[in-house]
Amino acid sequence: MWLYEKKLQYPVRVGKCDPMMAKLLTEQYGGADGELAAALRYMNQRYAIPDKVIGLLTDIATEEFSHLEMIATMIYKLTKDATPAQMRAAGLGDHYAAHDNALFYNNASGVPWTAAYIQAKGDPIADLYEDIAAEEKARATYQWLIDLTDDVDLQDSLKFLREREVVHSLRFREAVEILKDQQGKKVFY
Amino acid sequence: MNSNFPLDEAYYKLLEELQAIDFVLVELNLYLDTHPGDSAAIHQFNQFVHKRHELAHQYEKAYGPLINFGRSYSKSPWQWKETPWPWQV
16 A cells, blocks of 8 residues: 655745746656656556566655656646736646646646556566666656756756656666576576 | 645755655665665665654654654644645645
8 A cells, every 4th residue: 555745755946937837847747758657657567577676666656656746746836826828828728728727647738648658568678678768768858847947946856856767767777687687597496 | 825834944944854864765775675685775774764763753743744544643633634735835
């Protein structure tokens, strides 16, 4: 089961109401390489992965949910005071028509999240290579988002998330080596 | 949003201390998932678990329960549902 802890993993502060930036950040909320996709991918793959790496997949999946909450906090804070006219000017008129100022799982272009973004092959190497690629794509996305804002507070939180992708990628690479190592060993009964 | 306590410097300071110690624990946890034989890291992990326990106790006494489903105590009336939620601070 899961427990909820009533705090963010890392502080999220924003300097101003900026629905345009909120729209772009949605890419990491409900996009193909976003936090929802990451969390659900690892949480689902873990049932068919060798025992040695179940703990890692469980823990990284759980951390991804805390990143999802950080992204949600950014979007919430950047849009909570936006008027319908400001939402429309930011390209969020169609979002407002369907959701008001509520958050929704879609990417920056408004395309809803789909399970087609993720995979579980039942082949540990295939799955872990997908996970490494996912972390690298998320890291790149965070860099582009950092480049798209001049809000230093927002950049600080985004840099934290970018660095977490680097660490996750490293851990997944180590998991591949652990499995390769295991594969080479002869088991005698 | 009405917060049940002042969102002052003391609150943010304690919250950040907790976030910092929890960051150490997340990092060590993931590291140990792929380096389970590193006993020095396990020792460090356990030391931080202890520190974390004390800091969380201090935080909860001042600002209410951190974790749901019986992992934190509540004063009366029921504190869990009180604001602020994490995205409100």
